[in-house]
Amino acid sequence: MAKHKEESTIDQTAEPNELTVVDYPEEAKEAAEAQKAEAAQNGDAAATVSADEFAALKTERDNLLDRLARLQAEFDNARKRQEREKQEFRDYATGNVVEQFLPVLDNFSLALKAEGSAEQLRTGVELIVKQMDEVLRGLQVQAIPTVGQEFDPRVHEALGSVERNDLPDHSVAEEIRRGYKIRERLLRPAMVRVVSNPQQTEA
Template structure:
């Protein structure tokens, strides 16, 4: 073989190696691009899952707060209902006590029972609306009678006809009153 042929063969070999290197680089670039695309896809999936998790967590917290609020509302409504049923009993006890002899042992027994009931109701949030001598407020009072009175200012409450009560700062029964006209 002569030198020319050898040189041509070497050149052909070099070209072949060079083209093989180019092919290898292209394959590596393609693999890198595929890996990058795959990583981007996985990152997007992770981001979506994270968003779903955060929304689910927020929904759960909202649900938990709603259930707690509903539970509190049920308790408040039930307490208010029971209080409204017991108020006429308190009124009857007061009428009975007003018409009994204070020295009598029967009076003392009834008074003890009345005081116990009143104490239990107060511990559960019941408060009497104090209003005699106070200015009339339609949020707390219900005017049944109006009477002229020279020595009192107009709109002042003269007499309580039926006590009013509040349960935890909510009026459950307004006071029925007589007002100065």
């Protein structure tokens, strides 16, 4: 019993920093070897589980890549379909507008073939212009008021000034090119000449 106690203790006669550990008894050695064997067995099992997990992750990755490719194809098809529908709508809207101007074009062709006097030709052109104005009104396109109106840089474009005493200063004296807007959206500004009234300027 005393001998077993000596083998399981540390040699106290060694130098302070050189502790000597004596051998463990046979039972302790057997327990250590059994623990090592169990750890090795657990390691093999862990390696097997890791391989299974890797295979599962690889399958999941392949499924995600396949799904991503399908979504990309669906997105491309939807984009192409949307562009095609937009083009078809644009063509349809343009066709409706052009269709309304075809009678105007027909009347211009008839006027060019007419052999009447200059006055008759002028009357015919005036009727065509009136017809075109009616078509524009049907499309919600309105001419911008000009002569006699106060100059508005939002809808008028000044190409010069005219000195006059019979009109208010800074009002529109002459329309050079008609401007149009569709509802509240400006299509093009009206080109005008603006009044310069010396009497009002000096006052």
